Amino acid sequence: MTSSSEENTIWDKLMSIPDNAIQVVFLLCMIVPLLVPMTIPYGVTPPTKAFYDTINALPEGSVVLYSMQLIPFNYGDCAAATASIFNLLLNAPNNLRVILVFPASDGPLMFDIMSADYEILMPEWRKYGEDWVRFGYYAGMEQGFATLCDDMKTIFPSDYFDNPFDDLPMMSDIKSAADWDLLIEVTSYTAIVDYEVRQAYGRYGVPCLFAPAGMTVMSIIPYYPHISKGFVMGLSGAAQLNSLQGISGTLVDLMGNSFSFMTLEAFILAILGIVSGYMLRHRRST
């Protein structure tokens, strides 16, 4: 049995902080940086830098298949990255030709919501059908994607707006994965990354870049850096990608800043919890 003086050490107090107090601080860390200009400076991680450099180093007019698995569940983490990457693709100096596809049935709907929520910087000279094309959802997961790699027109006889495939000038010389120069996937679902590696990289040698949600990043690490030269991890990666593009003051930056405060609070609490737990265990054992 421990004495009362032992029960009131700093470690005991730390371990008995009420949950409600932690939740209130957490809420403040979330809301205050959204409303009051306060910033935690953050650096750009090597994978994000590599992601940015890989896109900018593509030859002039390269074809990029931009696949987005946007669903309501991952919207908070993936939408910011989707917007940031789309801005990069549209504004890259190498005039990339971008093809949008969606492996999830909710994707097209969520893409419209994302476009309304986040700022998409579409240059005036970018023309639909010539510089970028939006296809819809492809069904069938790996089987569907394998067919898309072999013959795009079979899966998409028309684009999202029902324009026939043959009427899209950009698609005149893009028929299969053999014509893609890069594949980018934004996802929170590991299986999509795996089958894209098997089909696009394995069968056609198409280089890939992944933008996983935080929870998926451990599953794409095995593909970094030999298959995916870099990666953008969720909301924090999106904020870093924005800073590399010189974009500031957007919703992505605001949320990225708030996210930094939340992560900092969680980090401090985790460290305090580990140290306190260790000290209490040590006291019990001695």
Added chain:
Amino acid sequence: MAFVELMESWIPIILMITAISFIFYDWVGWRWLEHWIIGTGAGVIVATNWRALYRTGINPLIGGDMLLILPIIFGICLYFRFIPEYRWVARYGFLWVIAGGAGVTIGGIMQGQILPQIIQSAKIIGPTSWDTFNGLVSAIIFLTTLTYFIFTKPHKGVLGTSARAGRLFMMVGFGLGFSTLIQTYFAVILERVQWMTFKILGI
């Protein structure tokens, strides 16, 4: 503000608060919302899949590509699973799903996943000394973790030490995985809270 606009703002806010209320207690409002989410989700899935089927199957079939009748028939076969007497018919549909899936997967698995992973794991020497150090650490983690899964010999001596190290590395990996999962939840709640905050404040 018109009534419709007011409702457009406040109905999602009320629904969101109802969803978050589940953290504190389970109540009828949350359960109703749960059913609503599942129902609307199913509706979206049916609608988008129907559109995909129409675009890639039915429309070309009407256009004269009669060969597409076969996958449509095998697709319909899957629904016989719901009729007990004709359950066996569904197997003809699943046959294509499973065999086709296996065939498609095996095609790219060697070139896409197995060989590049093995080559990458064996690459220790890098262009810089930092890369070489990273390669060395990766190789040690790879080998020690593998030894943890050797069950044909008792984990004693060198094998025991290696297996213990492997277990530690796996624990670090799982911890990292869990922390990234928490980060996703942070981002999800943050996105909704910022949306609600800006809606309420009218920013």
